[in-house]
Amino acid sequence: MDITLTQAQQDLRALAAELADREFRSRASRWDENEEYPEENLAILAKQGFTGITVPEEYGGLGLGDLEAALVLEELGAVCLSTAVLCQLHLNGPPRAIANFGNDEQRERFLPRVAAGECLIGIGMTEPDAGSDAMSMRARIRRDGDAWKLEAYKNMITAGHKAQAFFVVTRFPEAGERAMGAVMVDADAPGVSVSKVHKKMGLRGVPEAEVAFDDVLVPSADVLMEGDAEGRAMRTILSQFNHERLGNSAMCVGVAAGALRESIRYAQERIVGGKRIIDLQGIGWKLAEMSTKVEAARLMVWRAASKADAAGHDQPTPALEIAQAKWYANVVAQEVANEAIQIHGGYGYTREFPVERMFRDVRGLAIGAGTIEIQKNLIARLLDRGSK
Ligand SMILES: Cc1cc2nc3c(=O)[nH]c(=O)nc-3n(C[C@H](O)[C@H](O)[C@H](O)COP(=O)(O)OP(=O)(O)OC[C@H]3O[C@@H](n4cnc5c(N)ncnc54)[C@H](O)[C@@H]3O)c2cc1C
Numbered sequence: 318m319d320i321t322l323t324q325a326q327q328d329l330r331a332l333a334a335e336l337a338d339r340e341f342r343s344r345a346s347r348w349d350e351n352e353e354y355p356e357e358n359l360a361i362l363a364k365q366g367f368t369g370i371t372v373p374e375e376y377g378g379l380g381l382g383d384l385e386a387a388l389v390l391e392e393l394g395a396v397c398l399s400t401a402v403l404c405q406l407h408l409n410g411p412p413r414a415i416a417n418f419g420n421d422e423q424r425e426r427f428l429p430r431v432a433a434g435e436c437l438i439g440i441g442m443t444e445p446d447a448g449s450d451a452m453s454m455r456a457r458i459r460r461d462g463d464a465w466k467l468e469a470y471k472n473m474i475t476a477g478h479k480a481q482a483f484f485v486v487t488r489f490p491e492a493g494e495r496a497m498g499a500v501m502v503d504a505d506a507p508g509v510s511v512s513k514v515h516k517k518m519g520l521r522g523v524p525e526a527e528v529a530f531d532d533v534l535v536p537s538a539d540v541l542m543e544g545d546a547e548g549r550a551m552r553t554i555l556s557q558f559n560h561e562r563l564g565n566s567a568m569c570v571g572v573a574a575g576a577l578r579e580s581i582r583y584a585q586e587r588i589v590g591g592k593r594i595i596d597l598q599g600i601g602w603k604l605a606e607m608s609t610k611v612e613a614a615r616l617m618v619w620r621a622a623s624k625a626d627a628a629g630h631d632q633p634t635p636a637l638e639i640a641q642a643k644w645y646a647n648v649v650a651q652e653v654a655n656e657a658i659q660i661h662g663g664y665g666y667t668r669e670f671p672v673e674r675m676f677r678d679v680r681g682l683a684i685g686a687g688t689i690e691i692q693k694n695l696i697a698r699l700l701d702r703g704s705k
Pocket of ligand 1: 439440441442443444445446447448449450472473474475520525681682684685686687688689690691694
């Protein structure tokens, strides 16, 4: 499979790297230390057009695909994962579902604001008792005259306390007990309230929130995918989450690549017993293994993204390649960030060097967007069905 980057893709990648270095590097620790939402960085992303990379051109975006999104997210993730996650929500979150499966009115209402960085849409999937097992979800929506009424309590919505709108996955019990679909809800709609913002180990600039949807009126125009007894809507929703998984994998490659870069620099400068530590075979081998793993994970992400783009954005995403890329990139990022701390010795454990933040930040990506265990379950199921 040919995954040579075009000149335009190389330019976009270089632009993202330059932007991350110029604007985001020096402030990356601030969001973490202060648990501060990187609002300023979101404005910079929007000004550069990065919030609209995957939004179709007719709605003010660049109309690019999964590979371009992955290239940008890797470069941002290498420097400031909190900022990358905000970008990811615009590139690979609910706007994808709206662009691919929303009607004209829904696209018109949301996508230009997404591209402009003025509408962050929180993902309302997980519930306190339904994470990996989405089918245990309790959220329910019922017809109420011409509209609908939603009753839901969602957990772990990334940036839910700052979102302008929510993409809420819910049961449609009137269509069947297992019917599930998705609706859009404005954050300021009566009955919507943020009940808790979680304090976290890492990614402390962009926390997850618990959000209650208490008897919320949902106009029919805001039903994005109506649940059906055959489960078509839910399959489509799950397929759309594959874009998010790809972006998650790309950010993991970014963190790993960033931690590797920091480690090479440190190992070249640190003198122990009169020698640079990079000249010690034990350290050199660590760097060799780290760089090989980063390269392998990156190729898997590019392969899956290229395949998704080649299929077309309204087509099912390549589930096997994406699950493999996510599992591998999640694991590699943790291993590489961990080794980076080891190479930095005692300093690696202090908050004076970025590698400890990278280690904490990236940990959550092995849980969000479907845990590594769930990816492996999916891979095994697809192999059983004959996928290669
Ligand atoms: C940083 C971060 C961001 C997130 N952002 C969002 C968001 O924006 N919107 C949203 O809706 N959710 C979000 N989530 C929630 C995330 O999707 C869930 O945490 C995840 O799906 C796991 O669900 P759970 O926490 O309920 O764990 P559980 O489902 O209770 O799982 C607990 C453990 O059991 C394992 N397990 C469960 N079932 C199986 C199985 N069948 N086989 C093997 N192992 C299994 C899991 O892998 C895990 O290790 C986010 C989470 C994190 C950490």
